[in-house]
Structures are given as structure tokens and as C-alpha cells.
Amino acid sequence: MADKIAVLPGDGIGPEVMDEALKVLHKTEEKFSFKLEIEKGLIGGAAIDATGHPLPEETQKLALGSDAVLLGSIGGPKWDNLAPELTPELGGLLALRKLLSLYINLRPAVVYEELKESSPLSPKVLSGKVDLLTVRELAHGIYFGQPKKLTDEEAFDTMIYTREQVEQIAHVAFRQAKMRRGKVTSVDKANVLSSSKLWRKVVIEVAKDYPEVTLEHMYVDNAAMQLMLNPLQFDVILTSNLFGDILSDESAAICGSLGMLPSASLGAEISLYEPAGGSAPDIAGQGKANPIAQILSLAMMLETSFEKVEAATAIRKAVDKVIADGHRTGDIAKAGDEIISTSSMGDLICSFI
Numbered sequence: 001m002a003d004k005i006a007v008l009p010g011d012g013i014g015p016e017v018m019d020e021a022l023k024v025l026h027k028t029e030e031k032f033s034f035k036l037e038i039e040k041g042l043i044g045g046a047a048i049d050a051t052g053h054p055l056p057e058e059t060q061k062l063a064l065g066s067d068a069v070l071l072g073s074i075g076g077p078k079w080d081n082l083a084p085e086l087t088p089e090l091g092g093l094l095a096l097r098k099l100l101s102l103y104i105n106l107r108p109a110v111v112y113e114e115l116k117e118s119s120p121l122s123p124k125v126l127s128g129k130v131d132l133l134t135v136r137e138l139a140h141g142i143y144f145g146q147p148k149k150l151t152d153e154e155a156f157d158t159m160i161y162t163r164e165q166v167e168q169i170a171h172v173a174f175r176q177a178k179m180r181r182g183k184v185t186s187v188d189k190a191n192v193l194s195s196s197k198l199w200r201k202v203v204i205e206v207a208k209d210y211p212e213v214t215l216e217h218m219y220v221d222n223a224a225m226q227l228m229l230n231p232l233q234f235d236v237i238l239t240s241n242l243f244g245d246i247l248s249d250e251s252a253a254i255c256g257s258l259g260m261l262p263s264a265s266l267g268a269e270i271s272l273y274e275p276a277g278g279s280a281p282d283i284a285g286q287g288k289a290n291p292i293a294q295i296l297s298l299a300m301m302l303e304t305s306f307e308k309v310e311a312a313t314a315i316r317k318a319v320d321k322v323i324a325d326g327h328r329t330g331d332i333a334k335a336g337d338e339i340i341s342t343s344s345m346g347d348l349i350c351s352f353i
């Protein structure tokens, strides 16, 4: 039986960039002689409009019955004022991450030599190759902690981490660092938050199992600044759900655009692959979105869930080639560059596979 993927395009630019990723998948299947069974489903605002719920039962069944999930992005102003549990964010994406027990979120950020000019950072700061990996805890922390409350007079969220949850994600970061340049920077706010004090204590304990990996700690405010001042110092950034969400967007900015940042959300069995960015309502429906984050998320899926390493490498090489040849969507263009559309970028990447 063919391996099966659930394809959930979602909202805004989600369906646009997903079309390009599927084109690339089909080209890759042809080239490397394999076939994945694809079934599309609804999530987020699109699901609310069609069924009244951001994660309909049918989508839950589809995800649970697939070998991997490829997701576009969810949300948009149209659905912002619903009850929290019925929003595309909480009721859709976060509920899906919970359903699949996805506690690991890997967000690799690499600055392409040819895109250094698209980065807001100066050539002096980018004097070497920025290649960092955010390992973000994805299933707990303040996004999920109970109790939560929202009234017109009072609102709160709860940031909880248990020893076991921190241990789990810390081991992932140290294992990644062993395969990379051997350094983990654990980012917390242990000077203020109890959950961070436990985080730091447990990370120090886990580090003892990895004597070959250097561990350093950084408060999140300083980390946000250090990313701008000296991103070259980072190899693996290990951090909590909220801090990882914020810092990974910052790492995308360093790369030139959120449209360049893929991600893999991993857990017990079924993994989910999604661009780090959102539904980009400001550019949705205009053919302006950069599909590379979605296409690189596809490459992460082929490699991680299906062991199609050659296929994933071919996709990454094709992306390298379009960038090296100077093809640019608007988000990564500099003054004077010809700007190409979402679908032209997808076509070009296909042509290089």
C-alpha cells in the first residue's frame, strides 16, 4: 500500500504555496519513481466556513490515518473574533498539534550567500554562514497550560512545564547538536519565571548525557538581541513554545523572509510539516507569496517521514539553484530585481529537479 499524506492547505497564502509544493512533489515522484497517496482536508478558517469547526472530525480522522501531514497555514482577520477554542489557531492548528502529540518543532534557518542583501543584517554581521536550528517545544507551555481565562475584565494564561516535558525536548536538541556543530544555547527567562528556572535546571542535568556538546544559557531578551548582533554564534537554540515561536520568526527575518523558513513538527508517530509563517493576509490571493518555505517543508517530510533522502536533496538543490540564478519573489527581491510570481517560482524549482 502506498504511503499516504494528508494535505491541509488552510487559509490565505496556504493554498497558493501548497499548489507549488504539490507540483514539486509530483515532479520529484516522477524523477525518483515513487508515489505518495494524497488526500486533501480542511483546517482553519476554510474548515470553519465549510463545517463550522476549525478541525472537523473528518480532518482529524484523515490526519490520524495518514503517514504524515503537509500543512499550509491557517487564520486571518475574518475568523479573529470567534470564541478562542473555535479559532483557526487554537481550535485548528494547536488542536491538531495536540492530537498528533507533536512536541518537537524544528525550524532550520540558513542564510543563502546570494540572499545576504535581502537580510536586514549588515554584511559585517553576516561575515560567515548563518546556519542555526531552533528546537522549539511545541505541545506544552503557555499555549496549552490550564487554567486560561478571558473575560472583559480579566484574562490570563498559564505557563507550565514539567521535568519530563523539558527532558524530552532537551534530548532532541542535544541529539541535533551532536549531528551539527556541537553547541546548544538554551533560551529561557530563568531570572523571572519559575517554569524557566525548572527548564534551566533540567537542561543542565540532560546535558550530562552529552559531554561532547557545549551548553550555554541565554535569557530570551538577550537572545533576541544576540540573534541580530551575532547570529553566527548559534548552532542549536533550545527553547519553549512561546519563545521559540518568536525567535524563529526573527531567525526567518535574518534569512530575508518568513517565506524561506520551513519547519517539521514531530512527535510520537505522525509528523506534520509546515512553513514557519502564517497565512499572510496582506499578500494572499495576489500570487506574491514565496513558496520556498512550503517546498522545503515538503523536503523535510520526504526525508524524515519517508526516508526519501535523494528526493529531498534534489528539492533543496533545486531551491539553491533558483536562488543562485537570481529568481526572486517580492519578499526576497532587492531594488531592481525582476519579481516573479508564486507559481513561476514553483515552476522554476520543478524545472531544476
Ligand SMILES: NC(=O)C1=CN([C@@H]2O[C@H](COP(=O)(O)OP(=O)(O)OC[C@H]3O[C@@H](n4cnc5c(N)ncnc54)[C@H](O)[C@@H]3O)[C@@H](O)[C@H]2O)C=CC1
Pocket: 013, 017, 072, 073, 074, 075, 076, 077, 089, 093, 257, 258, 259, 260, 274, 275, 276, 277, 278, 279, 280, 281, 282, 283, 288, 289, 290, 291, 293, 331
Ligand atoms: N502556522 C500557521 O498557520 C500560522 C498562522 N498564523 C496566522 O496567520 C495570520 C496572519 O498572521 P501574521 O502575524 O500577519 O503573520 P504571517 O506569518 O502570516 O505574516 C507576517 C509577514 O510575513 C510575510 N510572509 C509570511 N509568509 C510569507 C511568504 N511565504 N512569502 C512572502 N511573505 C510572507 C507576510 O506577508 C507578512 O508581511 C494570523 O491569523 C495568524 O494567527 C501566524 C503564524 C503561523
Ligand SMILES: CC(C)CC(=O)C(=O)O
Pocket: 089, 090, 093, 245, 276, 277
Ligand atoms: C497559530 C500560531 C500559534 C502558530 C505560530 O505562530 C507558529 O507555530 O509559528
Ligand SMILES: [Mg+2]
Pocket: 245, 246, 249, 276, 277
Ligand atoms: Mg509563529
